[in-house]
Structures are given as structure tokens and as C-alpha cells.
Amino acid sequence: MFAIKKKRLIAPKVVLMEVLAPKIARKRRAGQFVILRVNDTGERFPLTIADSDAEAGTITIIFQIAGKSTALLAALNEGEAIQDVVGPLGRPTHIEKVGHVVCIGGGVGIAPVYPILRAMKEIGNRVTSIISARSKDLLILEEEMRAHSDDLKVATDDGSHGFKGFPTQILQGMMNGGERIDLVVAVGPVPLMRAVCEVTRPRGIPTVVSLNPIMVDGTGMCGGCRVSVGGKTQFVCVDGPEFDGHQVDFDLLSKRLRTYADLERASAEAHKCKIGAG
Amino acid sequence: MKPPARAPRQKMPEQSAEERVKNFREVPYGYPPETAKIEAARCLQCKTAPCRQGCPVEVRIPEFIRKIREGDFAEANRIIKGDNALPAVCGRVCPQEDQCEKLCVLAKKGESVAIGRLERFAADYGLAQAPETPPPAAPTGRRVAVVGAGPAGLTCAGDLARLGHEVTIFEAFHAPGGVLVYGIPEFRLPKAIVQAEVDALKRAGVKIELNAVIGKVETIDELLAEGFDAVFIGTGAGLPNFMGIPGENLGGVYSANEYLTRSNLMKAYRFPDFDTPIIRSRRVAVVGGGNVAMDAARTALRLGAEEVRLVYRRSREEMPARIEEIHHAEEEGVRFELLTNPIEILGDDQGRTRGMRCLRMKLGEPDASGRRRPVPMPGSEFEVELDTVIIAIGNTPNPLIPSTTPDLKVGSHGTIVADKETGLTSKARVFAGGDIVTGAATVIEAMGAGKRAARAIHAQLMGG
Numbered sequence: 001m002f003a004i005k006k007k008r009l010i011a012p013k014v015v016l017m018e019v020l021a022p023k024i025a026r027k028r029r030a031g032q033f034v035i036l037r038v039n040d041t042g043e044r045f046p047l048t049i050a051d052s053d054a055e056a057g058t059i060t061i062i063f064q065i066a067g068k069s070t071a072l073l074a075a076l077n078e079g080e081a082i083q084d085v086v087g088p089l090g091r092p093t094h095i096e097k098v099g100h101v102v103c104i105g106g107g108v109g110i111a112p113v114y115p116i117l118r119a120m121k122e123i124g125n126r127v128t129s130i131i132s133a134r135s136k137d138l139l140i141l142e143e144e145m146r147a148h149s150d151d152l153k154v155a156t157d158d159g160s161h162g163f164k165g166f167p168t169q170i171l172q173g174m175m176n177g178g179e180r181i182d183l184v185v186a187v188g189p190v191p192l193m194r195a196v197c198e199v200t201r202p203r204g205i206p207t208v209v210s211l212n213p214i215m216v217d218g219t220g221m222c223g224g225c226r227v228s229v230g231g232k233t234q235f236v237c238v239d240g241p242e243f244d245g246h247q248v249d250f251d252l253l254s255k256r257l258r259t260y261a262d263l264e265r266a267s268a269e270a271h272k273c274k275i276g277a278g
Numbered sequence: 279m280k281p282p283a284r285a286p287r288q289k290m291p292e293q294s295a296e297e298r299v300k301n302f303r304e305v306p307y308g309y310p311p312e313t314a315k316i317e318a319a320r321c322l323q324c325k326t327a328p329c330r331q332g333c334p335v336e337v338r339i340p341e342f343i344r345k346i347r348e349g350d351f352a353e354a355n356r357i358i359k360g361d362n363a364l365p366a367v368c369g370r371v372c373p374q375e376d377q378c379e380k381l382c383v384l385a386k387k388g389e390s391v392a393i394g395r396l397e398r399f400a401a402d403y404g405l406a407q408a409p410e411t412p413p414p415a416a417p418t419g420r421r422v423a424v425v426g427a428g429p430a431g432l433t434c435a436g437d438l439a440r441l442g443h444e445v446t447i448f449e450a451f452h453a454p455g456g457v458l459v460y461g462i463p464e465f466r467l468p469k470a471i472v473q474a475e476v477d478a479l480k481r482a483g484v485k486i487e488l489n490a491v492i493g494k495v496e497t498i499d500e501l502l503a504e505g506f507d508a509v510f511i512g513t514g515a516g517l518p519n520f521m522g523i524p525g526e527n528l529g530g531v532y533s534a535n536e537y538l539t540r541s542n543l544m545k546a547y548r549f550p551d552f553d554t555p556i557i558r559s560r561r562v563a564v565v566g567g568g569n570v571a572m573d574a575a576r577t578a579l580r581l582g583a584e585e586v587r588l589v590y591r592r593s594r595e596e597m598p599a600r601i602e603e604i605h606h607a608e609e610e611g612v613r614f615e616l617l618t619n620p621i622e623i624l625g626d627d628q629g630r631t632r633g634m635r636c637l638r639m640k641l642g643e644p645d646a647s648g649r650r651r652p653v654p655m656p657g658s659e660f661e662v663e664l665d666t667v668i669i670a671i672g673n674t675p676n677p678l679i680p681s682t683t684p685d686l687k688v689g690s691h692g693t694i695v696a697d698k699e700t701g702l703t704s705k706a707r708v709f710a711g712g713d714i715v716t717g718a719a720t721v722i723e724a725m726g727a728g729k730r731a732a733r734a735i736h737a738q739l740m741g742g
């Protein structure tokens with residue numbers, strides 16, 4: 001059992017938790033994730049390790065309530081415990097001093113970008129961050145991101161905060177303005193990552209994306225997380241989660257993500273009914 | 279006590295095919311005591327016991343069978359347990375027809391003693407009694423780490439604990455058992471049996487740390503540095519092979535590992551009471567001809583598929599699956615599409631599987647494995663309509679531990695190189711056994727390797 005030390009709602013439907021997992025906290029590096037199972041009947045699902053405190057023995061996860069499993073997790077309180085947490089899984093981000101790095105996080109994708117940004121900064125890169133959400137109240141980690149970035153830009157779809165529009169427009173603006181960019185890291189919904197790659201492709205700017213397929217074990221034994229990168233099949237849990245965005249078959253990824261859409265909806269509905277009735 | 283002359287090999291009662299395809303309960307019920315005694319009386323109690331040579335752990339077969347005949351079932355169980363830590367498992371899943379029963383003197387007439395069924399009977403009797411707690415061994419003060427809680431790791435851990443060593447098992451999954459819990463379905467091996475065996479290990483003092491992926495959370499070197507005197511690696515061969523044909527990444531295409539893990543370990547067959555989903559298929563093709571393929575096909579039927587085909591590129595004789603399982607699958611209505619090879623999986627515009635294109639094959643000259651090589655017949659292409667494809671063409675070892683343990687010697691197929699008798703690897707104090715060393719094999723062979731390694735580890739710890 002993995003005790004929840006701290007829980008905070010940081011935006012509507014977005015929860016931050018600090019979970020006691022000393023071995024993982026000690027070992028994990030930017031870009032890695034854990035797989036959780038909330039209780040005995042629960043499914044296994046991945047969440048990025050947004051931060052860790054080796055001394056306190058805790059890891060931080062930040063997640064959006066998307067369906068039944070994340071709702072179950074969000075229902076746990078401080079002092080309660082998660083049945084299973086396994087990690088750190090996946091390869092750590094390749095951190096290198098390249099010059100100017102732009103880190104783009106969309107929605108809850110800001111959480112996985114946050115540790116990457118810090119590692120990129122620590123090694124000596126100049127880092128510009130672009131974070132975005134549908135509207136101001138959905139934006140997470142703005143202060144934390146600002147504290148570690150040389151420059152932070154904000155976009156909201158509705159213009160309630162920062163630039164009105166998409167982060168790709170900001171990126172395009174930077175490129176048009178002649179700004180030198182050595183590396184782009186983008187994490188967020190598939191359409192966002194795909195759009196960023198289309199913007200950087202013509203200039204050949206290296207672009208890293210973090211993929212979020214459906215996972216089961218997270219150790220390479222099921223193949224459920226496979227994606228196609230450069231025409232080659234890769235298992236995201238062991239070969240990723242980060243890949244060269246210009247090589248990723250996003251179309252395949254989004255189709256595979258919909259495999260269980262109907263069943264997931266049914267499961268979430270049944271869960272809501274039970275809660276409603278109880 | 280003269281046996282009734284020439285009783286035939288006793289059948290084990292089982293659920294009818296029509297009934298069992300609708301549930302996940304175990305198919306055979308096991309022998310009632312009277313039947314077990316009749317079957318036991320068929321054994322000739324051969325002095326040389328050729329049957330024992332066929333068993334990878336050399337269970338004292340005539341001795342335990344004699345006890346069953348005499349009605350001393352508890353003693354029969356104790357005798358088996360002396361050599362085999364998991365008899366309730368092996369009695370069910372050992373390929374007996376290729377092992378102990380193959381060498382039984384009665385096998386020539388096709389009527390070998392049903393050793394596996396008797397073993398299962400004795401073990402189930404033992405499980406139903408109050409557990410016997412073995413006398414605690416004097417602690418040796420030595421600590422051993424066992425990586426992987428499959429049959430190899432469990433056996434090694436149990437033997438070492440009984441010798442007084444302090445043993446911790448590190449298991450990647452949230453449940454111990456390895457293939458016994460995530461691969462082999464409930465209807466062939468009830469999970470309660472595996473749990474009972476694991477509980478017995480815990481009573482013997484073995485600690486099990488779940489959710490611990492060695493190579494990620496800790497490396498082998500770190501375990502040694504932390505104060506473990508020796509490490510046993512029993513991480514199995516869990517990496518699924520794919521065919522490399524177009525369409526393999528479509529929605530609705532599963533590796534058998536994923537399909538079976540969802541259904542067995544995650545209990546997707548009880549969705550939505552359990553949260554893990556699995557596609558509710560109508561028309562399924564399983565590609566392969568081994569036990570894994572049979573398990574996947576029979577699981578698909580139980581999940582409600584209307585039509586399940588098994589697509590295998592050689593003929594029935596070459597199928598590696600156990601005869602009993604082929605037979606069960608056929609009875610339940612799995613359609614065998616033999617001498618057939620898939621060349622493409624076809625999708626709809628949503629990226630979901632809608633069919634598969636196949637080629638008919640014929641058998642040519644024998645290949646390296648001694649089996650006749652299938653060769654495509656030109657112009658024999660055809661398509662079948664499907665919504666799910668399950669690929670069961672074998673597994674290879676996961677590279678995680680070799681890649682994080684630089685001085686561990688690895689063979690050509692990613693297997694860890696280890697001494698046959700002792701399990702010692704190229705690295706001092708590190709032993710390995712089971713599928714990670716041999717490639718995908720059997721439960722009892724993995725157990726045998728765990729046992730031999732335990733013996734060698736004990737010798738090393740106490741000698742040095």
C-alpha cells in the first residue's frame with residue numbers, strides 16, 4: 001500500500017498528490033512514470049512522475065479526472081493509500097545542453113513537461129515554456145513553470161489568460177521572428193503534439209513528444225502500448241515514452257487510444273450511478 | 279489387495295463442452311477417491327520406475343501411487359512434495375504425455391498410468407487439509423534475493439527458506455505466480471491453488487515484495503551491494519513476438535500475453551465489476567499452435583465470441599500444444615485452420631480490425647527443428663472476416679535485467695547464460711533459471727531449475 005501524504009485540487013478536475021514511495025522517489029528521473037492500481041478490482045494505468053522528494057520519500061503525480069480509474073484515485077484522501085504503485089518506468093528523458101529549448105505543455109500535459117523543463121534548465125539550457133489550456137481556470141502549474149523557465153508564455157483557447165489561441169501559434173511566431181530554437185519538447189493531447197510537429201518539421205527543428213497509449217503492465221510484456229515510429233513498431237513503456245515526434249504515426253496512436261472508448265464510458269457511467277445511489 | 283484385473287485408464291469427470299464454454303470454472307473435476315484408488319491400482323510398482331526418469335524433478339512416482347492405493351492420501355501428498363513444491367499445479371499443467379507418462383511401461387499400449395491425475399488428486403487432498411507448518415529451520419543469517427515470482431522463483435525461494443536462509447522475492451506485477459496467474463486461465467488452473475501455494479511459502483518465512491521491477495527500481499548490483507549474499511533471477515520469457523505483417527497495430531489485434539493478462543490477472547472477464555476492459559469480440563482468429571494459442575482461443579469463446587478460429591501454419595502433428603488441450607479446444611468449438619499463414623490484417627477506416635488475408639501452406643522438407651517446413655501454395659490467398667486477432671507465436675526473454683547488468687552473459691536469443699546444474703551465471707553470486715535461461719519451456723522445468731539453483735546457492739553460502 002502506498003500512503004497519500006498530500007492531496008490538492010489544482011484546477012477543476014485536476015488533482016495533485018504526493019504519494020509515499022521511497023524506492024521510486026530515490027531512483028526516478030525526468031520523463032519516467034508509474035503505473036497504479038487503486039484497489040483490488042482496479043485497472044492498471046500510467047501517470048507521469050511530476051516531481052519527487054528523495055528525503056521525504058514521496059513522488060508527486062498530477063492527473064486529470066478522465067474516467068473511472070482517475071475518479072477512484074481522486075476519491076482517496078490524505079491518510080488513505082493506493083493499493084499498487086510500480087515504477088519508475090520508461091526511459092528517462094535524454095537531457096543534453098543544446099542551447100535554446102522550448103517546452104510545450106498542453107492541459108494536463110503540463111505536468112509531465114514540468115520535470116523535463118527543470119532537467120533541461122539544470123544542465124544549462126535556455127528554456128522557453130509555452131503552456132496552454134482551454135481557459136484560465138484549467139491552467140495548472142503556472143507559477144512552478146515560471147519559476148524554472150527563462151521565459152514563460154501562456155495561451156488559452158478562450159483568451160481568458162495570456163494569448164488567445166493555440167500554443168503552436170506562439171511557437172510559429174517565435175520561429176517567424178527568427179528566434180533560434182534547438183529543441184522542442186511537447187506533451188499534451190495527441191492533436192497538440194501532432195500540430196507542434198507539423199510546425200517544426202519544415203525547419204527541421206528536433207522535436208520530442210511523450211506518447212500516452214493505453215498500457216497494462218508497463219514492462220514490455222503485453223505489447224498493448226505499441227506505436228509506430230519511423231515505420232518501426234515500438235513499445236512505449238520500455239522504448240519510450242519519448243520519441244522523435246517527426247517519426248511518430250499519430251493517426252495510429254489516436255485510433256488505438258479509442259479501442260475501449262465504449263467500454264470505458266459504460267464503466268464510468270456505472271461508477272457514477274453507484275456513487276449516486278450510495 | 280489384488281487390483282481388479284486390467285482396469286482401463288480412469289477418466290476424469292469434467293464439465294460438458296456446452297456448459298463450460300459459458301463459464302471460467304475449471305474444466306475437469308478431478309478424481310473422486312474411489313476412482314483414484316482404482317487408477318493407482320493399475321500401477322505395476324516397477325522396481326526401476328522408468329516413469330521417474332521422465333519427470334524433470336524425479337517425483338517418487340511408484341511410492342506416492344502406492345500410498346493412494348492404500349488410501350493414505352496425506353502421505354502420498356507428502357511424498358510428492360518432497361520433490362515438487364507445486365504438485366497441485368503440475369498435476370494440472372505438466373505435459374505428462376511427454377514426460378512421466380511417456381516412459382510408463384504401460385504407455386506402449388497407450389494406457390499409461392494417469393500419473394498427472396493422481397498427483398493432482400493427492401495434492402488437492404493436501405490443500406483441503408489444514409496446512410502443515412514445517413518445523414522452522416535454524417536461521418543461517420544469509421540473505422537471498424529472488425527476482426520473479428513465477429514457478430522458478432517460487433521454488434527456489436521455498437527451498438532456500440526451508441534451509442534457514444532469509445529470502446525476499448521481488449516481483450514486477452502486483453500479484454505473485456508469473457505465468458500461473460497472468461497466462462494460464464482460471465478454467466485450466468484455478469488461481470486459488472496458486473494463492474494457497476504462495477501462502478505456504480509466506481508461512482515458511484519468504485518475504486514477497488510486489489510492484490518491484492528489478493532493473494528499474496533497483497539493479498542486480500544494487501541488491502548485492504545492499505547485503506544480499508546471492509541473487510536468483512527467474513524472470514521468465516515474457517516479451518511477445520509479433521509477425522511483422524501489415525495491419526498488426528490495428529485496434530483489435532492483441533498479443534496473447536495482453537489478451538490473457540487482461541482476462542486472467544486483471545479479471546476483464548468480470549468487467550465492469552473489475553475495471554479492466556477487453557474487446558467483446560464476435561469473430562476471432564488466434565495465430566499459433568501452442569498451449570498459449572489454445573488458452574487464448576478458449577478464453578475468447580468464454581468471453582462470448584461466436585466464432586473462434588485457430589490459424590496455424592503447419593499441420594496438427596506439429597502443434598506444440600498438449601494433446602489434451604487441443605482436444606478440449608476442439609470440443610468447445612474452436613475451428614482449426616491448419617496449414618494456413620496470415621499475410622495481412624485488414625482494417626476499417628476507424629483503425630479497427632475487419633479481417634485477415636491468409637495463404638494456404640503445404641509441408642516441405644524438415645527444418646532445423648526437425649519439423650517439416652511449411653511452404654506457401656501460390657495463388658491460394660483468401661480473406662476471412664474478423665474483429666479480433668490474437669497473436670500467439672511465442673515469447674522471448676525481456677532484456678531489462680541483462681541490459682542493466684553489464685557483466686551478465688547473454689545468449690543469442692536474449693536468454694541468460696547459466697550452468698545447467700547450478701544455475702550460476704557469468705556473474706559471481708548471481709544465479710538464474712526457468713524460461714529466462716531456456717526460453718519458453720514448461721512449469722516443471724522452471725521448477726527443476728529453481729530447485730537445482732537453491733541447492734547450489736545453499737552450498738555456496740554455507741561453504742564460503
Ligand SMILES: Cc1cc2nc3c(=O)[nH]c(=O)nc-3n(C[C@H](O)[C@H](O)[C@H](O)COP(=O)(O)OP(=O)(O)OC[C@H]3O[C@@H](n4cnc5c(N)ncnc54)[C@H](O)[C@@H]3O)c2cc1C
Pocket residue numbers: 033043044045046047048049062063064065066067068069070071108111112211212213214215216241257258261264265268
Ligand atoms: C506514459 C503515460 C503518462 C501519463 N501521464 C499522465 C499524467 O501525468 N496525468 C494525467 O492526467 N494523465 C496521464 N496519462 C493518461 C492517463 O493514464 C489516463 O488519463 C488514464 O488512464 C485514464 O483512465 P480512466 O479510467 O480515468 O479513464 P478512461 O475513461 O478509462 O479513459 C480515458 C482515456 O484515457 C486513456 N486510457 C484509458 N485506460 C488507459 C490505460 N490503462 N493506460 C493509458 N491510457 C489509458 C484512453 O485514451 C481513454 O480514452 C499518461 C499516460 C501515459 C501512457
Ligand SMILES: Cc1cc2nc3c(=O)[nH]c(=O)nc-3n(C[C@H](O)[C@H](O)[C@H](O)COP(=O)(O)OP(=O)(O)OC[C@H]3O[C@@H](n4cnc5c(N)ncnc54)[C@H](O)[C@@H]3O)c2cc1C
Pocket residue numbers: 371372373425426427428429430431448449450451454455456457458461462490491492493512513514515516538569570573600676678679711712713714718719720721722724
Ligand atoms: C498462456 C501460457 C500457457 C502455458 N501453459 C503451460 C502448460 O500447460 N504446461 C506447462 O508446463 N507450461 C505452460 N506454459 C509455460 C510455463 O508457464 C512457463 O514455462 C513457466 O511459467 C516459466 O516459469 P518461470 O518461473 O521461468 O517464469 P514466469 O512464469 O514467466 O515468471 C516470471 C516472473 O518474473 C516476473 N518478472 C519479470 N521481469 C521482472 C523484473 N525485471 N523484476 C521483477 N520481476 C520480474 C514476471 O512478472 C513473472 O511473475 C504456458 C505459458 C503460457 C504463457
Ligand code: SF4
Pocket residue numbers: 332333334335336337339362368369372374377378379393394397722
Ligand atoms: S511433476 Fe509433472 S512430470 Fe513430474 S510426475 Fe508430476 S506430473 Fe509427471
Ligand code: SF4
Pocket residue numbers: 320321322323324327328329330339340381382383384391393
Ligand atoms: S512406469 Fe508406470 S507402472 Fe511402472 S511404476 Fe511408473 S507409473 Fe507405475
Ligand code: FES
Pocket residue numbers: 214215216217218219220221222223224225226235236237238
Ligand atoms: S504496457 Fe505492456 S508492453 Fe507496454
